[in-house]
Amino acid sequence: MDNVAQAEKDFKELLKEQNAYRETIMLTHWDMRTKIPKKGVEQRSEVVGFLSEKLHQIETSEKMKNFIDVLKEHSEDDFIKKTVAECEEIYERNRKIPSAEFKEYVMLQSKSESIWQEAKEKDDFSLFQPYLEQLVEYNKKFANYWGYKDHIYDALLDNYEPGVTVKTLDQVFPDLRKSLTGLLDQISASSVKPDPSVLEGHFPKEKQEAFSLAILEKMGYDFSSGRLDETIHPFAIALNQNDVRVTTNYDETDFRTAVFGTIHEGGHALYEQNISKSLANTPLSDGTSMGIHESQSLFWENFVGRTKSFWNSHYDLFKSFAPKNLQEVPLDDFYRAVNEVKPSFIRIEADELTYPLHIMIRYELEKGLINGDIKVADLPRLWNEKMQEYLGVTPPNDRVGVLQDIHWSGGDFGYFPSYALGYMYAAQFNHTLQKELDVDRQIASGNFTPIREWLTKNIHQYGKMKKPLEIVEDVTNEKLNSDYLVNYLTEKYTDIYKL
Ligand code: ZN
Ligand code: ZN
Numbered sequence: 001m002d003n004v005a006q007a008e009k010d011f012k013e014l015l016k017e018q019n020a021y022r023e024t025i026m027l028t029h030w031d032m033r034t035k036i037p038k039k040g041v042e043q044r045s046e047v048v049g050f051l052s053e054k055l056h057q058i059e060t061s062e063k064m065k066n067f068i069d070v071l072k073e074h075s076e077d078d079f080i081k082k083t084v085a086e087c088e089e090i091y092e093r094n095r096k097i098p099s100a101e102f103k104e105y106v107m108l109q110s111k112s113e114s115i116w117q118e119a120k121e122k123d124d125f126s127l128f129q130p131y132l133e134q135l136v137e138y139n140k141k142f143a144n145y146w147g148y149k150d151h152i153y154d155a156l157l158d159n160y161e162p163g164v165t166v167k168t169l170d171q172v173f174p175d176l177r178k179s180l181t182g183l184l185d186q187i188s189a190s191s192v193k194p195d196p197s198v199l200e201g202h203f204p205k206e207k208q209e210a211f212s213l214a215i216l217e218k219m220g221y222d223f224s225s226g227r228l229d230e231t232i233h234p235f236a237i238a239l240n241q242n243d244v245r246v247t248t249n250y251d252e253t254d255f256r257t258a259v260f261g262t263i264h265e266g267g268h269a270l271y272e273q274n275i276s277k278s279l280a281n282t283p284l285s286d287g288t289s290m291g292i293h294e295s296q297s298l299f300w301e302n303f304v305g306r307t308k309s310f311w312n313s314h315y316d317l318f319k320s321f322a323p324k325n326l327q328e329v330p331l332d333d334f335y336r337a338v339n340e341v342k343p344s345f346i347r348i349e350a351d352e353l354t355y356p357l358h359i360m361i362r363y364e365l366e367k368g369l370i371n372g373d374i375k376v377a378d379l380p381r382l383w384n385e386k387m388q389e390y391l392g393v394t395p396p397n398d399r400v401g402v403l404q405d406i407h408w409s410g411g412d413f414g415y416f417p418s419y420a421l422g423y424m425y426a427a428q429f430n431h432t433l434q435k436e437l438d439v440d441r442q443i444a445s446g447n448f449t450p451i452r453e454w455l456t457k458n459i460h461q462y463g464k465m466k467k468p469l470e471i472v473e474d475v476t477n478e479k480l481n482s483d484y485l486v487n488y489l490t491e492k493y494t495d496i497y498k499l
Pocket of ligand 2: 264293
């Protein structure tokens with residue numbers, strides 16, 4: 001037994017070392033997206049390359065393998081066992097890909113990203129096509145190395161949303177799509193329309209920043225373990241539990257980017273700040289999946305930040321930072337304007353209702369690419385056809401169509417469904433929370449503490465100790481159910497559009 005205790009101790013030391021590399025890489029990424037001078041990028045990319053290689057070596061080392069073998073068999077500590085299982089997954093995933101192939105793939109990834117950027121700028125898909133074809137081929141190969149039971153795409157999904165399969169998605173997405181497009185048709189037919197022009201005006205950066213800080217503070221974001229900075233595309237990043245940073249973007253002609261972007265990223269950050277401290281320095285100290293992470297950001301952004309109750313309690317504060325013309329806008333007009341539904345080409349600009357439709361389009365195309373039903377060359381046409389079919393709009397060019405997202409250029413297949421899953425999880429969590437707490441009244445009071453505490457108790461604290469679907473079932477006592485999202489959206493838009 002002494003040997004096991006010693007192995008546990010040494011294993012934790014190795015995890016600390018591994019974590020030191022991870023944290024340094026993350027900090028470097030944060031710097032590269034916020035503060036780095038332009039000429040510093042090249043050298044820094046090389047530094048990240050070296051550090052990533054080192055991290056990869058530890059994750060796939062013989063030393064790691066030995067700990068996995070010994071502790072899997074002999075440890076009786078639940079926390080150690082879960083940590084070992086996580087390390088084993090990482091180990092297996094990496095070891096199954098021949099290292100020469102992995103190197104080629106990493107080079108292809110970075111090349112593809114810059115080609116994608118050029119193709120997007122020139123609106124020329126044909127530049128990107130051969131690279132995307134290779135990326136798809138690599139992902140097919142990797143999926144086969146990793147293995148799967150029913151569908152090849154499951155192997156990729158598993159990287160982001162463990163336990164969720166094509167079968168799960170094909171059960172929930174078609175119904176969800178039908179409900180959303182039905183609602184969209186009703187909204188288009190309604191003669192009652194919000195007027196988004198009331199939101200126009202000049203919003204100085206400093207005032208947006210002050211409001212962003214005030215909202216994060218109210219959400220319970222801990223500034224002694226975090227900070228807010230400016231970036232082009234908002235993100236949250238957890239270096240460790242005591243250093244979880246938020247970034248946002250200030251558009252001086254449209255405050256919505258910063259306000260909703262900050263609340264969204266703040267939701268991600270609260271998750272990371274409230275993971276149990278006992279998981280520190282292990283791979284379990286992280287959100288359990290992309291989807292559960294997104295459920296937290298979307299919960300705060302939509303189920304708190306876009307509600308009437310929220311603006312009831314925060315409109316005066318907002319107005320104290322807003323330009324003169326906003327002062328006369330009645331709360332109801334403001335609320336309806338920030339919740340306007342309008343099918344658009346760009347996913348990241350989509351409203352709450354049409355957003356999941358964008359995701360379903362990507363999911364269907366990805367699934368087809370990976371199982372060989374769809375050829376890369378046909379993507380631009382298929383993309384536009386699906387946009388027309390689902391959203392009723394056809395992109396005028398590929399720049400705002402198939403070339404809009406960066407994900408495929410980095411070889412990220414299997415990632416998009418998490419966005420829609422997160423949204424469904426959030427609605428399902430919200431439904432359960434409402435049974436325990438008068439959420440509306442709580443939001444209207446401006447005191448978010450009970451809400452944050454509920455999320456911490458039920459979701460945040462566990463980190464990766466629980467798998468995503470396990471959390472959903474433990475919290476809500478049922479399996480993933482898209483009805484809650486549909487009900488929430490129906491109720492919301494029936495009121496706004498007087499359906
Ligand atoms: Zn983002
Ligand atoms: Zn997010």
